Amino acid sequence: MSIEILNREAQGEMVQSSKATVEPVASDVLGRIGNLETRLARSAREIDAAQAVRYRVFVEEMNAQLPADAMRRQRDIDSWDAVCDHLLVLDRSLEGDPEDQIVGTYRLLRQDVAMANSGFYSSSEFDIDALLARHPDKRFMELGRSCVLPNYRTKRTVELLWQGNWAYALKHGMSAMFGCASFPGVLPEQHALALSFLYHNVVAKDEWAVSALPSLARTMDLMPVEAVNPKKALMALPPLIKGYLRLGAMVGSTAVVDKAFNTTDVLIVLPIASISDRYVNYYGADAGRFAS
Template structure:
């Protein structure tokens, strides 16, 4: 079986899964149902609860939706919402601006893709789906002729926020962006008022970004709807380690 995007890019990755772009309104509704299942039914985010069982907002119609399918059932089991520079121009903003002042990044807007709403079906967790989404995301960035990927990486506050404090305290020492790329949260997460957990447990998605060369761009924002502390992440593709790029089959991104 091959990894295939809507543009025809293909590589063998998995005998059961295939990644590509949603191409129909039926696909988009399936994406929204999956997001609802994960965010509302599994994670209990009641602020997103809706009678139609869909997680949707005004951004969906302006975004491209990366999906991973089970080839036997054709069920969508993973997704990423991708906002291209053209989509951001139509909207007049990116989603992250709900949480952060991105004024210092104005010069990058024409060269950056924003990714968000990443989720994987509970029955398909374990690495393969996330790896395929990540590879598909990087291919999409390249095909948009962009140099940067941006997005919000969420850290659950289910433990009272102690792990979020530990993660931020660790990453600001090791992965903080240069000053010219710093952003400011509209609603800061009060990390200085909480005790850090003894060991920082970095979420898998954020860990993958950091291993690829991403930076965090300042203090976390508090997202009450998702019960999370969110870090704004910026990945210049020039930062990507060549060995890590080869792992995902996208060597050209590290060139």
């Protein structure tokens, strides 16, 4: 029942979005809809600008507490930024340089790059190593630090972020994506309905099973399955998590409270082969939907 609801919503959104104007794009631009475009950051200045956008969302809006140097610089920055690729959405109608036009960002980390450096960011909360060990023949990529400025939290912006993720995954031959997604606040009980819905309906199992590190794990099984109203639960899900589910994602079996970022985190797991055919067809098997 829950997946049918998600699919009906997705069909309606795609009908609306298909009316968007699609224009030819430059060679390194992954997609464009109207005045918005998505591509990877081209310079240190653009990465710095993306970190400033993250600071505005995570600190000024969500009350995250970053290390003192990051707070002083007003940048959300950590050691992974130096090795990740930074996906951007830019509003080209804004005046100024490209770094003044960044309205959304995602941080992308491929498995080969992670293993050559400090591992995956999510490993600080979830048992990623066990997941990777069960899939030695697959190539994983981590999605993180997703944020969009308030005035741009629209279907078009989200579609372009996913256009970029999809194009990037295809280019690098990725087999699966994963990453933390968050509920606001540090009290999982306040999200009992949504967390219980995820636990009873879309928990990753068998070869894709993953859990939080034992010292950090918090239960998501906060309500019995018969007490969970799927429609109400879907309405209670953060938009990012709802979007992942529409694509065909699963979630880890336990959550983590991140006091620094003032969030309750769940791990999203999305095998490329599990992405809904509807979305593969929509974006294009070659990621060409908004890139031509």
